[in-house]
Amino acid sequence: MTPEQGARPTEIAVVLVRDGAVVDRYQSLMNADAWIPPQIQALTGISNAMVRAAPRVERVMAEAADFVGNLPLVAHNAAFDRKFWDAELSALGRSRAGDFVCSLMLARRLFPDAPNHKLGTLVRTLGLPATGRYHRALADAEATAYLFLRIAEELRQRYRLARVEHELLMRIQQTARSGLARCIARHVARAG
Numbered sequence: 277m278t279p280e281q282g283a284r285p286t287e288i289a290v291v292l293v294r295d296g297a298v299v300d301r302y303q304s305l306m307n308a309d310a311w312i313p314p315q316i317q318a319l320t321g322i323s324n325a326m327v328r329a330a331p332r333v334e335r336v337m338a339e340a341a342d343f344v345g346n347l348p349l350v351a352h353n354a355a356f357d358r359k360f361w362d363a364e365l366s367a368l369g370r371s372r373a374g375d376f377v378c379s380l381m382l383a384r385r386l387f388p389d390a391p392n393h394k395l396g397t398l399v400r401t402l403g404l405p406a407t408g409r410y411h412r413a414l415a416d417a418e419a420t421a422y423l424f425l426r427i428a429e430e431l432r433q434r435y436r437l438a439r440v441e442h443e444l445l446m447r448i449q450q451t452a453r454s455g456l457a458r459c460i461a462r463h464v465a466r467a468g
Contacts, residue, residue: 307329341370
């Protein structure tokens with residue numbers, strides 16, 4: 277399921293987080309003239325009829341990109357979402373402003389004892405708010421936002437950080453779990 281194989285998105289949601297709280301949301305189904313296989317319909321609850329009645333993908337992606345603006349992006353398993361985001365923006369002659377932070381990679385480093393690092397498992401394990409049906413865009417985006425907030429809080433408390441910046445998160449996700457403390461110490465020394 278990649279854009280390179282002709283896959284297209286059917287739904288998008290963006291949750292804005294500011295100063296430790298969810299402050300706004302954007303969500304829409306989108307019609308990209310893509311057929312949804314039965315197993316994906318069963319997983320998401322999104323039918324071909326729902327997508328046919330939705331606004332065109334070009335309009336939805338332009339609205340979502342405008343909603344995000346130049347803000348940093350966070351996604352759970354960001355490599356998957358990034359491919360679709362980039363492909364659809366490219367079709368519009370646009371590109372994203374910044375890199376994606378991956379909450380899956382961050383969670384693996386900060387919560388290694390979780391039974392697994394699937395979004396639903398992390399929500400249950402960390403006692404985060406339930407947000408609705410998984411594999412629907414808004415529920416997953418909200419769950420990721422709450423996970424992101426929990427990750428930031430964990431970093432602040434564990435490493436006594438005043439702020440958790442996007443640059444630090446980018447470094448952490450590229451660092452082995454065993455090097456986490458050194459990575460953060462180097463970042464703090466540079467910011468010094």
